[in-house]
Amino acid sequence: MVAKFDSSPEAEKETARIEAFSDGVIAIAITLLVLDVKVPTAQELGGASLMRALLRQWPIYFAFVTSFLTILIMWVNHHRMFRVIKYSDHWFLIINGLLLMSITLVPFPTALLAEYIGHAYAPTAAAVYSGSFILIAILFNVMWRYASRGGRLLGAQHDRELAATITKQYRFGPLLYVAAFALAFFSVAASVGLCMALAVFFALPGTTKRARVTAQH
Amino acid sequence: MVAKFDSSPEAEKETARIEAFSDGVIAIAITLLVLDVKVPTAQELGGASLMRALLRQWPIYFAFVTSFLTILIMWVNHHRMFRVIKYSDHWFLIINGLLLMSITLVPFPTALLAEYIGHAYAPTAAAVYSGSFILIAILFNVMWRYASRGGRLLGAQHDRELAATITKQYRFGPLLYVAAFALAFFSVAASVGLCMALAVFFALPGTTKRARVTAQH
Amino acid sequence: MVAKFDSSPEAEKETARIEAFSDGVIAIAITLLVLDVKVPTAQELGGASLMRALLRQWPIYFAFVTSFLTILIMWVNHHRMFRVIKYSDHWFLIINGLLLMSITLVPFPTALLAEYIGHAYAPTAAAVYSGSFILIAILFNVMWRYASRGGRLLGAQHDRELAATITKQYRFGPLLYVAAFALAFFSVAASVGLCMALAVFFALPGTTKRARVTAQH
Amino acid sequence: MVAKFDSSPEAEKETARIEAFSDGVIAIAITLLVLDVKVPTAQELGGASLMRALLRQWPIYFAFVTSFLTILIMWVNHHRMFRVIKYSDHWFLIINGLLLMSITLVPFPTALLAEYIGHAYAPTAAAVYSGSFILIAILFNVMWRYASRGGRLLGAQHDRELAATITKQYRFGPLLYVAAFALAFFSVAASVGLCMALAVFFALPGTTKRARVTAQH
Numbered sequence: 094m095v096a097k098f099d100s101s102p103e104a105e106k107e108t109a110r111i112e113a114f115s116d117g118v119i120a121i122a123i124t125l126l127v128l129d130v131k132v133p134t135a136q137e138l139g140g141a142s143l144m145r146a147l148l149r150q151w152p153i154y155f156a157f158v159t160s161f162l163t164i165l166i167m168w169v170n171h172h173r174m175f176r177v178i179k180y181s182d183h184w185f186l187i188i189n190g191l192l193l194m195s196i197t198l199v200p201f202p203t204a205l206l207a208e209y210i211g212h213a214y215a216p217t218a219a220a221v222y223s224g225s226f227i228l229i230a231i232l233f234n235v236m237w238r239y240a241s242r243g244g245r246l247l248g249a250q251h252d253r254e255l256a257a258t259i260t261k262q263y264r265f266g267p268l269l270y271v272a273a274f275a276l277a278f279f280s281v282a283a284s285v286g287l288c289m290a291l292a293v294f295f296a297l298p299g300t301t302k303r304a305r306v307t308a309q310h
Numbered sequence: 311m312v313a314k315f316d317s318s319p320e321a322e323k324e325t326a327r328i329e330a331f332s333d334g335v336i337a338i339a340i341t342l343l344v345l346d347v348k349v350p351t352a353q354e355l356g357g358a359s360l361m362r363a364l365l366r367q368w369p370i371y372f373a374f375v376t377s378f379l380t381i382l383i384m385w386v387n388h389h390r391m392f393r394v395i396k397y398s399d400h401w402f403l404i405i406n407g408l409l410l411m412s413i414t415l416v417p418f419p420t421a422l423l424a425e426y427i428g429h430a431y432a433p434t435a436a437a438v439y440s441g442s443f444i445l446i447a448i449l450f451n452v453m454w455r456y457a458s459r460g461g462r463l464l465g466a467q468h469d470r471e472l473a474a475t476i477t478k479q480y481r482f483g484p485l486l487y488v489a490a491f492a493l494a495f496f497s498v499a500a501s502v503g504l505c506m507a508l509a510v511f512f513a514l515p516g517t518t519k520r521a522r523v524t525a526q527h
Numbered sequence: 528m529v530a531k532f533d534s535s536p537e538a539e540k541e542t543a544r545i546e547a548f549s550d551g552v553i554a555i556a557i558t559l560l561v562l563d564v565k566v567p568t569a570q571e572l573g574g575a576s577l578m579r580a581l582l583r584q585w586p587i588y589f590a591f592v593t594s595f596l597t598i599l600i601m602w603v604n605h606h607r608m609f610r611v612i613k614y615s616d617h618w619f620l621i622i623n624g625l626l627l628m629s630i631t632l633v634p635f636p637t638a639l640l641a642e643y644i645g646h647a648y649a650p651t652a653a654a655v656y657s658g659s660f661i662l663i664a665i666l667f668n669v670m671w672r673y674a675s676r677g678g679r680l681l682g683a684q685h686d687r688e689l690a691a692t693i694t695k696q697y698r699f700g701p702l703l704y705v706a707a708f709a710l711a712f713f714s715v716a717a718s719v720g721l722c723m724a725l726a727v728f729f730a731l732p733g734t735t736k737r738a739r740v741t742a743q744h
Numbered sequence: 745m746v747a748k749f750d751s752s753p754e755a756e757k758e759t760a761r762i763e764a765f766s767d768g769v770i771a772i773a774i775t776l777l778v779l780d781v782k783v784p785t786a787q788e789l790g791g792a793s794l795m796r797a798l799l800r801q802w803p804i805y806f807a808f809v810t811s812f813l814t815i816l817i818m819w820v821n822h823h824r825m826f827r828v829i830k831y832s833d834h835w836f837l838i839i840n841g842l843l844l845m846s847i848t849l850v851p852f853p854t855a856l857l858a859e860y861i862g863h864a865y866a867p868t869a870a871a872v873y874s875g876s877f878i879l880i881a882i883l884f885n886v887m888w889r890y891a892s893r894g895g896r897l898l899g900a901q902h903d904r905e906l907a908a909t910i911t912k913q914y915r916f917g918p919l920l921y922v923a924a925f926a927l928a929f930f931s932v933a934a935s936v937g938l939c940m941a942l943a944v945f946f947a948l949p950g951t952t953k954r955a956r957v958t959a960q961h
Contacts, residue, residue, distance in 0.1 A: 110546055110606060112327055117554030117768075120334030124414050125561060127342060132421045135429060143431035147422075147438070158411070165407035172327060172403065186606065187730065190599035194592070197558050204566045205581075212569060214577035221581070296404065329761055334551075337768030341848050344776060349855045352863055360865035364856075364872070375845070382841035389761060389837065513838065544763055544823060551771030559778060620823065621947065624816035628809070631775050638783045639798075646786055648794035655798070 108181050111189060115171060118193045123164040126157045126200040156207035160200045166296045167196050170233065177256050178240045179248035188239055192232040198225060206285070219277035219284045223270055226288060230266035237263055262295070325398050328406060332388060335410045340381040343374045343417040373424035377417045383513045384413050387450065394473050395457045396465035405456055409449040415442060423502070436494035436501045440487055443505060447483035454480055479512070542615050545623060549605060552627045557598040560591045560634040590641035594634045600730045601630050604667065611690050612674045613682035622673055626666040632659060640719065653711035653718045657704055660722060664700035671697055696729070759832050762840060766822060769844045774815040777808045777851040807858035811851045817947045818847050821884065828907050829891045830899035839890055843883040849876060857936070870928035870935045874921055877939060881917035888914055913946070 130153055133146040141149070171192075202222040209218035237259060240246040247256065269291055276284040347370055350363040358366070388409075419435075419442040426435035457463040458473060486508055493501040564587055567580040575583070605626075636656040643652035674680040675690060703725055710718040781804055784797040792800070822843075853873040860869035891897040892907060920942055928935040 110550065110609075113330060113547060114550040114554060114602065114606075116327065116331040117334050117551050117771075118558060120331060121338055121555055121558045122561070123410075124335060124338045124342070125558070127339070127414055127418070128345070128562070130415070130418050132418065132425050134425060135431075138431075143426065143434045147434075157415075161411045161414070162407075165404070165411070168331065169400070169403050169407070172331075175327075183603070186603050187599070190596075190603070193557075194595045194599070197561055197595070198564070198591075201561070201564050201566065208566050208568060209577065214569075214572075217577045217581075330764060333761065333765040334768050337765060338772055340844075341769060341772045341776070344773070344848055344852070345779070347849070347852050349852065349859050351859060352865075355865075360860065360868045364868075374849075378845045378848070379841075382838070382845070385765065386834070386837050386841070389765075392761075544767065544826075547764060548767040548771060548819065548823075551768050552775060555772055555775045556778070559775070562779070617820070620820050621816070624813075624820070627774075628812045628816070631778055631812070632781070632808075635778070635781050635783065642783050642785060643794065648786075648789075651794045651798075 108175060108179060111181055111186065112172075112175055115189060115193060116168075119164060119168045119171070119196060122197040122199065123161055123168070126160045126204065129153055129204065130157055152207035152210065156200070156203045159207075160203040163203070163292055164196060164199055166292055167199075167229070167233075170295055173255070174237060174240070174259060177248060177251040177259075178246050179251070180246040182246065185236075185239060185246060188232070188236045192229070192236055195225070195229045195232055199229075201225075210281070215281045216277050219281045220274055223273035223277055223284055223288050226291070227267055227270040227274060230263075230270050234263050234267060266291070266295070325392060325396060328398055328403065329389075329392055332406060332410060333385075336381060336385050336388070336413060339414040339416065340378055340385070343377045343421065346370055346421065347374055369424035369427065373417070373420045376424075377420040380420070380509055381413060381416055383509055384416075384446070384450075387512055390472070391454060391457070391476060394465060394468040394476075395463050396468070397463040399463065402453075402456060402463060405449070405453045409446070409453055412442070412446045412449055416446075418442075427498070432498045433494050436498045437491055440490035440494055440501055440505050443508070444484055444487040444491060447480075447487050451480050451484060483508070483512070542609060542613060545615055545620065546606075546609055549623060549627060550602075553598060553602045553605070553630060556631040556633065557595055557602070560594045560638065563587055563638065564591055586641035586644065590634070590637045593641075594637040597637070597726055598630060598633055600726055601633075601663070601667075604729055607689070608671060608674070608693060611682060611685040611693075612680050613685070614680040616680070619670075619673060619680060622666070622670045626663070626670055629659070629663045629666055633663075635659075644715070649715045650711050653715045654708055657707035657711055657718055657722055660725070661701055661704040661708060664697075664704050668697050668701060700725070700729070759826060759830060762832055762837065763823075763826055766840060766844055767819075770815060770819045770822070770847060773848040773850065774812055774819070777811045777855065780804055780855065781808055803858035803861065807851070807854045810858075811854040814854070814943055815847060815850055817943055818850075818880070818884075821946055824906070825888060825891070825910060828898050828902040828910075830902070831897040833897065836887075836890060836897060839883070839887045843880070843887055846876070846880045846883055850880075852876075861932070866932045867928050870932045871925055874924035874928055874935055874939055877942070878918055878921040878925060881914075881921050885914050885918060917942070917946070 130150075133143070133150070138146050202218075202225040206218045206222045209215050212218075241256060241260065244251075269287070273284045273287040273291070276287060347367075350360070350367070355363050419439040423435045423439045426432050429435075454476060458477065461468075464473065486504070490501045490504040490508070493504060564584075567577070567584070572580050636652075636659040640652045640656045643649050646652075671693060675694065678685075681690065703721070707718045707721040707725070710721060781801075784794070784801070789797050853869075853876040857866075857869045857873045860866050863869075888910060892911065895902075898907065920938070924935045924938040924942070927938060
């Protein structure tokens with residue numbers, strides 16, 4: 094209660110540093126998979142043409158693009174939460190850290206999926222892939238609820254419509270990823286497709302005022 | 311319309327975080343190729359002297375320097391856009407993310423070119439190289455047009471001359487890179503030369519006021 | 528003395544840049560070990576199932592999670608110090624740099640411990656592991672004492688209770704890690720357990736005002 | 745001239761982003777060599793004990809510590825310049841970019857020196873090592889002179905004593921590194937020793953007011 098009114102610029106500075114640190118970690122995670130995009134050397138070509146050798150690497154490009162976009166959407170969501178979150182405390186730092194750890198891992202299940210897609214072990218890979226999103230969706234919920242419960246860490250004049258949109262949009266995330274996880278054992282395509290549909294859903298702005306203004310433009 | 315006038319410091323903070331995140335991603339992309347600059351071990355030298363072994367690696371140095379300078383020029387251009395862009399919205403974040411993804415990939419086509427220059431597959435490498443710049447030039451245009459169309463995300467008091475310069479300078483970028491792409495199949499040297507000439511062109515400050523002031527100094 | 532009163536915004540900007548640079552270094556260090564989390568390729572599986580191959584890698588996951596959490600706690604502590612530190616000087620930059628260097632190294636002893644746990648050389652690995660924390664604990668103390676001695680670099684209106692908590696919490700860190708180091712030669716489990724207990728201890732907020740406010744919430 | 749007086753907060757924001765980007769690049773460069781600090785696997789030990797295997801890697805630790813400290817000192821110097829530099833222009837961004845490129849490369853000559861110290865090719869390695877510092881020292885001078893000539897990019901109320909100290913301290917850097925380069929062909933120890941003495945010299949605060957105040961403390 095009191096914390097909310099002491100020294101507003103102090104508070105601003107605190108979330109500024111959390112955002113800066115988060116941006117650093119997410120920026121690294123988002124570029125990590127580029128390290129796997131290797132140039133095929135002239136010796137490795139064998140009889141194949143360079144174009145064919147480049148095309149043969151498609152799962153690596155697929156993993157890179159998918160990881161990048163997925164983490165980008167997570168960054169946009171993280172960024173959006175901080176349009177209403179203006180305060181911070183000790184446990185919030187810890188929860189944010191756990192969320193960052195799970196985001197950092199995204200390139201791993203994505204590369205796993207890329208490696209085993211079309212393979213007999215594809216269901217295992219799809220399960221690990223959707224399973225990692227269950228974890229991330231739960232952590233986004235925990236972080237948002239911790240911050241927004243009773244307005245604990247929200248700004249005094251925060252955009253209430255945006256806060257409501259976030260609450261609504263996040264609520265069913267974990268359950269839907271659990272469905273994607275279960276689907277993995279029946280149909281890899283359906284499981285991965287649901288994950289991607291959910292990514293598109295979280296990439297949508299919701300129905301916030303600012304977004305509508307822009308749309309009317 | 312309304313978005314432009316609500317809470318100016320809020321807006322400032324928003325572009326601040328986009329810039330910070332972009333800086334992080336670009337900073338990582340710009341240093342990634344350093345990881346390929348490996349020290350030849352004493353065992354690898356064979357009969358050669360260390361100096362000869364170091365010189366033999368010239369394509370790696372070439373790729374590092376070229377990638378670094380290319381990405382640096384992109385950063386300068388990104389930075390310059392944000393001297394007039396003062397607002398942000400959801401889709402702007404997504405477009406900026408796609409631009410960052412394409413910038414992050416620059417070390418790959420550059421290393422490919424360095425590996426195959428002088429080789430029978432050089433035209434393929436030069437085509438991939440110039441092709442990646444078509445994509446980046448298009449994304450710079452999309453981002454700039456999205457932000458500047460009707461002044462959507464520009465500051466109320468923005469430098470109109472600088473905005474006009476950017477619009478003019480970007481307009482022909484994609485087409486000229488398409489020309490470089492077509493040239494790759496006739497002359498690798500001409501294709502790569504055109505790409506480098508275009509990089510120098512985008513490194514020029516244009517004719518903005520500040521640049522002229524500095525030049526008169 | 529005088530330094531404390533000259534140009535307060537200048538001072539703010541200075542610690543802002545130290546914090547930004549520190550965040551960058553720590554963000555990289557915290558994600559480095561992800562590079563070791565490799566996808567087992569289809570060829571490497573041998574007769575084993577993918578799930579078995581993934582589980583066989585547990586020491587790598589363990590090292591990643593432990594390193595991440597350990598460095599996260601260090602970041603939270605670094606961040607907390609800068610809630611009261613508002614000034615900077617030349618030697619403070621150097622001390623902070625040495626602390627960052629030691630934090631950057633954390634993934635190495637952690638990976639070492641993960642590789643040799645349960646092995647005949649486990650005591651050596653545990654000694655290196657706890658030994659690296661002795662160094663870090665000493666550097667945290669040196670940095671805090673340099674900044675807080677006589678209030679040298681603290682803000683004029685700093686939270687005195689928080690400063691006292693930090694002093695108290697850091698005081699016995701080095702000695703307790705020396706105990707963990709000595710224990711390594713008798714019981715690896717006890718040594719590593721003590722290190723982890725200490726990590727949890729440093730993850731606690733202490734008894735600062737803000738933390739209590741939050742708890743009452 | 746005019747540039748100096750237009751929109752002071754604008755100017756502040758501009759150097760803020762240069763500093764942020766520079767911090768990002770330097771933070772990555774400073775941690776890159778950690779990737780070379782590999783854990784010897786149980787299979788690689790052969791008959792040797794783990795402690796012996798760890799000690800055998802000393803040149804890698806030496807390269808890591810030396811690179812880290814060298815780049816740290818460069819960061820401190822970069823940071824110090826920006827205590828008086830408050831404006832920016834197009835060419836300043838480019839010069840800063842070239843300086844960052846050269847700083848990014850530091851781990852390479854350092855690893856080279858570590859690999860060949862005590863080897864017949866040590867003079868070549870020492871020449872490359874000191875040669876890279878000639879380049880960096882020149883770029884620091886070019887950047888500082890570009891910014892400070894006629895006060896071009898300095899703040900109106902900048903600390904004149906600090907500016908004079910920087911000018912004086914940088915002036916002989918390139919020449920002394922040329923001497924270290926020449927020495928490499930006669931005595932590797934003398935060449936490397938001179939480089940390290942110069943690093944210590946640039947780590948000194950000079951005789952700025954703030955430093956003296958702190959010392960009197």
